[in-house]
Amino acid sequence: MAEIRRCISCNYERGFHISFMATEKGNKVGLICPSCGQSFDIGWVLQETFEKPLPGRKYV
Numbered sequence: 001m002a003e004i005r006r007c008i009s010c011n012y013e014r015g016f017h018i019s020f021m022a023t024e025k026g027n028k029v030g031l032i033c034p035s036c037g038q039s040f041d042i043g044w045v046l047q048e049t050f051e052k053p054l055p056g057r058k059y060v
């Protein structure tokens with residue numbers, strides 16, 4: 001798979017924020033451009049369910 005890091009709406013090249021949306025098929029993963037806010041449906045669905053995010057490493 002080619003690396004996905006450039007927004008096709010505004011050409012921002014430093015990657016995306018991600019979002020999760022609960023659907024009947026699982027948790028759909030979406031990409032959101034941090035520059036222009038355009039969202040993208042990339043067809044990724046996580047079958048695992050999660051109830052509460054567990055904090056991990058904090059990047060500063």
Ligand SMILES: [Zn+2]
Nearest residue numbers: 007010033036
């Ligand atoms: Zn963008």
